[in-house]
Amino acid sequence: MKELIQEIRELIRSARQTVIRSVDLIQVLTNFEIGRRIVEHEQGGAKRAAYGKGLLKELSMALTAEFGRGFSRSNLQNMRKFYLAYSERLSEKCQTSSGILPFSEKSQTSSGNLEVGGLPGTWRTVSAGFKSPFKLSWSQYVFLISIDNSDERSFYEIEATGGGWTLPELKRQFNSGLYERLALSRDKERMKQLACEGQLLTRTEDLLKEPYVLEFLGLDEKAKYSESDLESAIIDKLETFLLELGKGFLFEARQKRFTFDEEHFFVDLVFYNRLLRCYVLIDLKIGKLSHGDLGQMQMYVNYFDRFVKLTNEAPTVGILLCKKKHDALVEITLPKEANIHAREYQLYLPDKELLRRKLREWGKEVDK
Template sequence: MNIDKRYHSEYVEWLTGLKNRIKSTQIKAALSANKEIIELYWEIGRELFEKQDNQGWGNSVVDNLEKDLVSEFPDMKGFSRRNLFYMKGFYTFYKSDFEKVQQLVAQIPWGHNILIVSRSNSMNEALFYLAKTIENNWSRSVLDMQIRTDLYSRQGKAITNFKNTLPLPGSDLATQTLKDPYLFDFLTLKQNADEKSIEDQLTKHITQFLLELGTGFAFIGRQYKIEVGDKDFFIDLLFYHTKLRCYVVVELKAKRFKPEYTGKLSFYLSAIDDKLKTESDNPTIGIILCQEKNKIEAEYALRGISQPIGVAEYQLSRAIPENIKSDLPTIEDIEKELSTTLNGNERG
């Protein structure tokens, strides 16, 4: 039935609001269902722990439980032998601090939780990945990549002068935004690649580059031209950070850090603040990405600089961290066995 033209705009407005309410309800229902599943798996894990470790039932109870639960609930894919052991591992990892993490683990899918529990060496590391997953809405593949590249050990580790040049809480947020080292192993380059080649590849693979930089970076341009006096100067890479609300100048150095690099970058920051920054923007931040640095040398170089600058290394190749074990489940394993649990519940 056609809507009378007199009511068309009113109908469109009503329909838009209705769609938003339905989507909101779907999200709430999914979160609620996920919370129930996490709590169920926690209880199963707790009871398996008690019966195997405290009562000495042995691993045969898992085989029997898998058979009986799969027979009773054929549409649910979460009761495999592997997943039952995951439930026990989930309980064992968090059992002393579950109240601390209960609300966090309920906000992400089971497969995400298993990745975090299986690959975290401490409660603090697990809490870090839980919070980052929720904050950034990471997919399982992105979470897997962040863990494999050891984001926990790299986040906030760059050498900066932010505490002396930025007000709180902006200085803390800016510090946590930077990493050290940055991993550019997605580039098809040799270790001794020059700066132009790295720039070419980073802009060619801008999606991966932005993912490595982290949430909030928006790419403005490469070899960004600024005119100062009667000369043109070119900034390697220019970004705007939506959370920090400031421009970010990135200078690439395919060599060891030198103190004089900070003077040139400080000049660029002054120019961007003068020519691009608005009243609503915070002071421009600079990042020097170099192949190698001496920590003390970099700290001395930044000590007398009045503008916010960070110094970090980059790597064109990396080794898998020692805590990533080869016998851990792959993303495909987890998706195959676990990710259809919610769908099974919906069909049931």
């Protein structure tokens, strides 16, 4: 009986989630179509032509009177902007299992079809194999179209879709300058990949950021805190910390103990990255980074490589997450092939404009 109840419970939950996703899809497609019609009526399809606010006001009043909330002038402006941001990429068409159907095409309702509506008189149907070009909710697209840089907007759309980000998670990653932080650590070619394919993990350097932003821990930048306090705060906010680390990270242990030559050693945090298929060891340092810290991490990495990782897994990665790193010390202490990296963290959101200026300056240097 318990198994039957559990099966039915999962069935109902799955059905409800499907309904929610279908409603989101219909809303996004409908808003795209409304935006298209506003653009074509007001501009004749010309993107840069001036459009009359009077029409949107009148349209808002008429739609609100008949359909209720959701058709304010600002929301209609968002629909228009949404269409302009995505019309070129979609070529005003969507993909189905049986071919390409323009958004304006009408067809007869039949069994097994999904009905997608726009404004009155524009209802149409698409086959059950309908593949939507949109994967996120309307509220997420409203946020995305506020991003002027098309490459940056594309990156966040790809990452939000692949990572299943909620709207608060999407906003947090944007506010933390994730795109800029990743772009600054890549060459020109790999930076372009961010806009087309998102963050791809094919090598160790792809999972590193500079800096790591830990504002969600709630620690005061000016207050005194210990490495133990920092570690405890990370564990308390582990889900958000995993989001900051990036794709493919799985948490394994805190204060992972291993014994060597009858002496116990403890690694602060142990993760596994399933995309790179390797262990990632993190040691937390709030003071000045020393050569002893680097040597200790080298020992941790050596131990995992020799006694923990499997033969078909990639070499272990060591990250020293510190308040202030010392590049010259790292360079002179570790061999070039060492898979150990010192990275800074900060307890506040970065200045996005400063990151953007750095990215522009970096681009000019590369182009020289």
